[in-house]
Amino acid sequence: MKFYYLLVTLFVVNLGCVQSKGKHITEFSQNDIDSGILVDVRTPEEFSAGHLDNALNINWFDTDFIKSVDTIDRARPVYVYCKMGGRSAKAAHVLDSLGFSKVVNLEGGYDAFVANKKN
Template sequence: MKNLLVFLLLSAFVSACSQSKSKYITELSREDVETGVLLDVRTPREYNSGHIDEAINIDWLGKGFIEKAQALDKDKPVFVYCKKGGRSAEAARVLDSLGFKKVVDLKGGYDAYKAEAK
């Protein structure tokens, strides 16, 4: 628990200097998906009920998020989304602190993506 608290405090400090960016999920392009990593940080249950094609799932609320995320290519842009935008914003800050070159938080989340698709 102490390590988690230290990590969260460090993450908050680093996020003040964050290089992560954001854009609306409806602005996600085919090129973004083809050249980067599309990361869905919702729970597996949410992911299995529907997700954007080619998205990989690493549960922000689950065990081992950091370890699993570190296995991703840090040189590729990472486009992060969740249901509405809260979890993805936090995950984007952490990914940025882990040294990913470009992290983009997709604002509006999967709900906005689905609404646009209708």
């Protein structure tokens, strides 16, 4: 248990030290997904209501979030999105602190993607 608290403390400290890249979700393209991994950090219920093609669902609120993202190839770019952009920004910072080579927060989230698709 002490290890878990130490790990969480280190991540919180690192959040102020790392910077992830951002890209608006409407600028995300098939070329991006061909070279990287798309991660949806919303809840399974949100994910099942609709998601981007080829997205991997890893719930930000899951207590095993860090363990779950540990299965992702750190050498490939990781594109992270959520509903509006808040959770994905936090998740992107955590992935950065875990040593992923390139992490891109898809700003605006799934809601912006759906709104753009309607236009």
